[in-house]
Amino acid sequence: MTTALKAQGLGKKYGRRWALTDCTLDVPAGRVVGLVGPNGAGKSTLLNLAVGMLTPTAGQIEVLGNPAGTSQRTKIGFVAQDTPTYARLSIADHLKLGARLNPRWDDSLAQARIQQLGLDPKQRAGKLSGGQRAQLALTLGVAKRPELLILDEPVAALDPLARREFLQDLMAAVTEQELSVILSSHLVSDVERSCDYLVVLVDSRVQVSGDIDTLLATHYRLVGPRRDEKSMPQNQYVVSASHTDRQSTYLIRTDEPVLDPAWAVSQLTLEDIVLAYMGRSTSAPQNNRPLLEVQR
Amino acid sequence: MIWLTWRQFRLQALMVTAAIAVLAVFLAVTGPGVADDYDRYAGDFLKQLSMQRLNGYLYIVGQVLVYAAPPVIGAFWGAPLIARELEAGTHRLVWNQSISRTRWLVAKLAVTGLGAMAVTGLLSLAVTWWADPIDDAIGAGQTSGIFNVSRMLPPVFGARGVVPIGYAAFAFALGVAVGLVARRTVVAIAITLAAVIAVEVLSPMLLRPHLMTPVEATVVVTAENMRGFMLTGPEDDAEVVQIEAKLEGEGFWKISEHTVNSAGVVQTKLPQWLRDCGPPPPNGAVSPGRMSFEVCFQRLADEGYRQQIKYHPANRFWDLQWREAGIFLLLAAGLTGFCFWRIRRDLT
């Protein structure tokens, strides 16, 4: 399977509101994908559609080559927002739940992780700290031996130490198991460390998606004398622009080198790029171009 | 999945089962004694029994418990089944393991639902068995103290035989469905309790009479068989609202009684002179022109007034039991189908 997730014109409507509009994505397998965007952008909706908890209003979504929500359950793991666990069940009970409900369950891995984390198997999940519960949920997701693990803001409510430990363990699991991961977050710093593919979702639309290295290599900041957007060359896609009376600052994406000597060209951090896309106007994309996707 | 269902359910299961088990022990211990007394005292059986305090309590407790089991099971076994998962968000955990939501629900409903029916069935069986001598005696015409309600009549009928099993299945399925829609455990419990109790109260009034076509009997009211006489209004100018006759036979369930005229038309208003068929006013003021009883009743018969009584005879007990239980089992099946349909749709 070379595609982890594929969406075509995907849309989801709740009542009158479109939570997700016209999403087209082609996310390759074997990556750690960061899904970023502000709260309410549609990240949870997209992930819920991927695991079949929701059905699309428009368009299609395929996961690991099959339509979402069908018998892919054994191959896809899901760690939901706030990492729900059964408060009255013990850790050992949770592992037993995993073992009984999953044919590919790796019990030795699960037990080893619990031991490594220093958790008492007889402890009830309701008595664990937020970080420990998240680790339990991660254990359940990882020991299922999925091909794709989807996590919906798993570390949002955790303190920095717990967050770091969670990501360490997640990355270690990725190394060991050849796992594809889709991870939603509103912390770009975490995404920058651990992800190699990025999807930016703002106001129910995909703003940009692609390989992080490529994104970093093809986005630039141009600073120079004031210049109108319409006079920018066609091969430079303007992500954002700001002007003073004399100066213009453009954030562009381009495959070609920037040769115009009038510009001071600088590279951007991933956070700069994400913020630029997040700050854009929320109407239809500029230049009447279709939704941006970075070719690998 | 069966392990998980039991693990989540064991506390509620044990509590209800324990309460029922306690009663069952008492019934088991005293039952043979009651049966013996029935044989020994024959016609005086119920009189004897009403002097036994423990057996009196057990009769009432058994009755109450059989009626209480369906709402309790519906509310505490059924309502939290899905509602608690949705409320705590754990459905996002368990529905993303490797089994489908449908298979998950099948296991949960089968284990808990069949458990509900079994437990209620055993309870009803125990109470029916224990009270059998009493029901027999009442059916034969004996009556004493609290032991005066035939098993055909609403208060006892719903606490015997298979009807409680039907109620339990319905209550359980209703609880699950309400929980699924309400998504909040406490709200679902409250609604289920109220709804099931309402059904238990209303079923004998609205449903049970129509399960079979009642038998019709026509009786002429005489001084000997008049059983009810209701007046309204000022003492010297009262109106007769209703009269009732006693029907021959034991243990039947009267559904309705109307006074009809010679043409068979139900009388909504009874003639004033019927006043004289009833007891004279207490202040002793006898109005002139008052008929004597014999004359009054004779006139009643001559003018063709009769009582039209609709009832279910005692031998219809099991027919009615199976039909009512059957209807509630069908309702339970329908509610279960709804749950399976609803659970496959969007639920985040």
Place this chain on the structure above:
Amino acid sequence: MIEFHLDGRSGVSPYQQIVQQVKNALRLGVLREGDQLPTVKDVVGQLAINPNTVLKAYRELEHEDLVAARPGRGTFVTRTLTDHSLAAHGPLRTELQRWLTKARKAGLDDDSIEALFQTTFRSAAQKGIA
């Protein structure tokens, strides 16, 4: 065995930082021929970074013939970057520390020291002396 650290603010990409840290370790003799580099899993488990980042760094080092990956056993150093000047490192470091103390006493702050060093270093390099 060396340990990596990531400077999130340096503007240098993570994989380059790893390459740099390996090279520095090689230069300073912290890593010698035959030493094993930390496994990808260990690095990832410590830094919470993407395993591809580590693989990319190790591959680049391999491309420069500094390390070699032995399947199933790990990645090992094949060549050091120390030249015979390693012995001179000690006295040079001491002299540098003395100079730094002098600069501080003269009232230079960190930025001034660094600027002074950079400009002197560059102009000396151009003149072919350094």
